[in-house]
Amino acid sequence: MGLDECRQIIADVMPGREDQSFGPMSIGSTPASADEGVRVIIEGIKTATSSPLWDFPDGCIPFEGALSVLLDGQGKARAILETVSVEIIPFDQVSEDFAFAYGEGDRSLTWFRNAIGRWYEDYAAKSGAAFTRETRIICERIRVAARLHSVDR
Secondary structure: OOHHHHHHHHHHHOOOOHHHEEEEEOOOOOHHHHHHHHHHHHOOOOOEEEEEHHHOOOOOOOOOOOEEEEEOOOOOEEEEEEEEEEEEEEHHHOOHHHHHHHOOOOOOHHHHHHHHHHHHHHHHHHHOOOOOOOOEEEEEEEEEEEEEEEEOO
């Protein structure tokens, strides 16, 4: 799904806010993890997410008020998410509160630093980027702005 499709979904569901479109979002790197991401976000368990800064070489990063279409493992739109806040910090400065809001694993800072740290290391290697515990990441707080039911485009 591209930005134009996201803008159209947002225009249909939240008229007048399509200029806040940021694009599609999915959680994880497999269809199963994307489906699980949809579940924990819609249930309000996951209210934070993070991204590597290197994924945005043009500097166009998520912003407060940005609207993203949340995709499931089959690429279907399941919700519109709003970015509530954005902070760019070194990975090793993620707080316990953020780790809990991340809504994955046992929701502890130790789990976040170990599991998500490994994910960033693997992703960096595949992306040709470097990752250390000092690497700056984008930490977003998110909320469900609208639930979608089987939007196929």
